Amino acid sequence: MFYSRIKALEGINGKEAVQIDYHGQSPADVFDADVFGDKELRERLPPSTYKTFKDIVRDGGHLEPTIADQVASAMKDWAISRGATHFTHWFQPLTNLTAEKHDSFIQVQGESYDRKLVLNFSGKQLIKGEPDASSFPNGGIRSTSEARGYTAWDMTSPSFITHGKSGSTLCIPTAFASWTGEALDTKTPLLRSNEAVSKAAVRLLRLLGVDDVTHVHSNLGVEQEFFVIDRSFYNARPDLRFAGRSVLGAQPAKGQQMEDHYFGKLEPRILSFMQDAEWRLWRLGVPSTTRHNEVAPSQYELAPIYEGVSVACDHNMLMMEVLKETARDHDFAALFHEKPFAGVNGSGKHNNWSLGTNTGINLMEPGDNPQQNLIFLTFTAAVVRTVSLHGDLLRASIATPGNEHRLGANEAPPAIISVFMGAHLEEIIENLVKENGKNWTETKPHMCLGVSALPKLPRDASDRNRTSPFAFTGNKFEFRAVGSSQTCARPITYLNAAMADSIHHIADRVDQVRKEDPKLDRQAAVWKVTIETFREHKRAIFGGNGYSQEWREEAEKRGLWHLRTLPEALQQLTSEKNAKLFAASEIFNSAELAAQQATLYEYYSKSIQIESDVLYDMVSSAVLPTALEFRSNIVKNIDGHSKTQSGYASKVSDLVTNLLVALEEQEKVNEEAKRLHGNEHEQAVFFRSSVCDAMEATRSASDALERVIDDKLWPYPKYSEMLFLK
Ligand code: ADP
Ligand code: MG
Incomplete structure (x- = not known):
């Protein structure tokens, strides 16, 4: 027998759970401890600077150099007091990983015997970095222009500190772009997509009679699945080390057929590892809250409370990193590949997504009053249209090497993207379409077009359909087909882009309808277009078994996108429809889109x-x-x-x-x-x-x-x- 296998097997018996001593602290004691958040800003900045900065974070706008210098200085003092010697612009190139290059705060002033060391960090250093970026994937963008890239501070995501064994580093979330302004990362398009969907949604809300909303943000709650195995096994398998998955291995007598792992008791070494990871995550401000055993043996899930998408994506990247690091400290290896082991379930990353207004309305929440219900149904119609028309984009957004083993296989979301609404809502939508909203529009035109007469919308639709790739789950949509290893930025960017298109389409139609019939008030027109949208796109709604052969045939009849493989899906990215969509939403110009596609192929x-x-x-x-x-x-x-x-x-x-x-x-x-x-x-x-x-x-x-x-x-x-x- 090979030495490494013997050693791994011999060592396993003596291993005990690693004990973490948290000295009776509560999560409240440590939450955000390593984050330069609101509390620090408020305490360390003059009140007027604090206010200006917060206004810019919320509404956008130019950051004056003097303000930037003050924020940088406060950030540096805080970081140094916490043991930081270096700072880094932390960014997310097109590798599904994060990147960092550390620079120290030290500066030497004077010369020879008169020199002295000062610790410095300017607004300029905070705002912009110029990493030598020639070795990052760029899909050909940078060979045509300059080979330089730059990182730009993303003020919307708070800076944080990471600790090494012998010192700490201040990490500043940034976007990464070429010198000519083209995105070379996943953050830039994500932020742009947030803007695009916000603009579209605010426009539609005006038509719905909601005039006080100035901004709509997309929210994201990420359920992260992963495998954990003993590190000595990992070390003894070159395939796991290089490819993240086992490329050979016979099936054991027992796999997951007994269904005894899901929600099973967490084994002591694993529990200790999860707890340790959670303390670390809380320090970083990641609101990790759910932990459990998943379906396959050695498979687990950790999920935080949802946040705005930019921060949620950063936090998911941090979660994967923290899990990897913590695993090492517990003599484990955490595997994020979508299919590390054949024959048992693979791992996904459910993206729970919704749109919320700055006034606190969740647009994906059926409400108690007619107004809220009209908003909900209209935005739901936009989602249904998005899945119906832009299923190709959603499919492309989850095309990763590992996800090819899940999609369409008999355990995971199918490659056909449909939307599950729940039986009750599906019936309501069917009726609306059949009756053409007639009962309501004609009998009670004065009451918000009778939306008040709608049957009560289900508030906590419990979703029992686990085979749907995109499911409505009460007050959010859950994009389940996302792969466990990928950054959420791509699926959310494409989803937001497609949603912006659908929302604008609905708004355009409303304008048109009102031109044709000037007597119709705004809400009446929206109602009419909402029903029309459901009628045209309800083919995307499916509540049956997504894994079945019948569904494949049925979906084809309905004309839904069915892109079986990654190359087929990626090919659609640059289609005329999609190039237009991304250009209109100002998320990708044609060069960026081509680069995105090239990088993904590569x-x-x-x-x-x-x-x-x-x-x-x-x-x-x-x-x-x-x-x-x-x-x-x-x-x-x-x-x-x-x-x-x-x-x-x-x-x-x-x-x-x-x-x-x-x-x-x-x-x-x-x-x-x-x-x-x-x-x-x-x-x-x-x-x-x-x-x-x-x-x-x-x-x-x-x-x-x-x-x-x-x-x-x-x-x-x-x-x-x-x-x-x-
Ligand atoms: P499950 O999907 O298993 O029912 P939960 O409903 O608890 O689990 O939520 C899963 C994730 O969805 C969590 O991260 C949660 O914070 C998030 N979530 C809940 N409400 C929303 C919302 N309105 N928008 C986005 N995410 C949400
Ligand atoms: Mg879920």
Whole structure:
């Protein structure tokens, strides 16, 4: 047996939960302790500066250099008092990870014997950074302009401190763009999409007679799923280290068929790890609140309370980082890949999303009064139109290498994006469309067009449909098809962009309807257009089993988008419709959109290339030699006169031959993939089909051998060990 597997197995028994001593503190004692938040701003800035700064954060506008200097100085003093020696512009390039380059506060003044050290941090340093950014994915944008990039402070997301064992760092959330202003990150488009959806929603709210709203923000609550395994297993598996998923491994006798892991008792080492992570998250201001075992063995979930999308996205990135770090301290590895283990559930990241006004209305909340119900139904119509027309964008927004194993497979949201409304609401919508809102508009025209006569809308629609990729859950929509490893910024950006389009469309139609019939008041026109929108787009509403074959056929009949694979989905990104949509909402210009697409193709192809290479290496350098050794042991030890025994030997021989054949084919396919360099789409298609098929064949040959080879010879930790021993 390989040394690392033996060591991992031997070490596991002695491991105890790591005890974290929090000295009887309460979450209230530590929450935001590492955040330069409102309390710090208020205490450390002159009142007028504090007010100006807060106004700019809320309403936008120019930050005067003198104000920036004061904020920077306060931030520095606070950070230094908390042990920080360095600061960093913290940003999110197109890698699904965060990036940071640290600079210290130190400056040397004077020379020779007269020099002295001062700690300094200016408004200029706070606002803008110029990292040498030539090594980040840029989809070709920066080769055409200058190779420089810059980071710009995102004032809407508070700065925070991270602690190393021997010092701390002030992290300033920033956006990352090219010198010519093109987005090179996920934050910039997200902020733009927030603006776009806000503008559209405020416009529609005016038509609904709501005049006091000046801003609408999108909210996001992220349910993060992940796997946790013992670190020694992780260390002994090159595939987990390089690709984040196991590319080989036979199925254990027990997987998740007993359904005994979901909501099961948290095992002591895991509980301690989760608790430790939560204390760290609370210090960082991440309102982590829910923890539980998920469906697959060794799978877990952590979820915070929802926040504005920009902060929620930052906090989700922090959550993944904190979980990874904390896992290491507890001798675990946290895995965020969508499908780290074949045969058991994969991981997702439910994005609970809603729109809220600065006056405190949740636009996705059915209300107690007709006004609120009209608002709710109109914005719901916009959501339904979004899914109906822009299902391609929603599908593209969740296209990640790992998510390809979930979407359309028989455990997770299907690749067809439909919307689940719940039986009661679905019926109401059906009736509205059938009756053309007639009963209401004609009998009670004075009462807000009779919306008051609507049947009571369900307030806490309990959602029992777990197969829907996009579900209404009472006062929010839950985008369930998002992958566990990806930043939420992309799905939310595309969703907001598509929503801005739908909301503007409804508003445009209202203007048109009123032009045609000037007697119609604003709300009456909105009501009419809301029903019309439901009529045109109710095909997107589906409450049945999203995994079934019948739904696939039905969805096709309804003309819904069904983009089965990542390359098909990404291809749609730059379609005329989508280029227009992103340009109109000022989220991506055509160069940025093309760059986004190129980066996503590249990310996919490279990821599969790495998986394929690591599988090849593991099999050819460890599985194959082990198999040959085992075969020769058999040949040496069997009774050659027994037909049964020589039959067994030749069966093993056949398995080895299968493996060799598969390896040879995989090598050929890998070579071919390299030759396709240049056409990103074609290359991605080839990886998705030929390379994945070849990997599958190699894996199945290897897994067949794992089942017969002498257990003490097998080189890598097995599924039965990784998923069940802690
Ligand atoms: P479940 O989806 O399992 O029913 P919850 O309803 O508790 O779980 O919420 C899941 C996530 O949705 C949490 O992060 C929660 O804060 C968030 N959430 C609740 N209300 C809203 C809302 N109006 N907008 C966005 N997210 C919300
Ligand atoms: Mg949920």
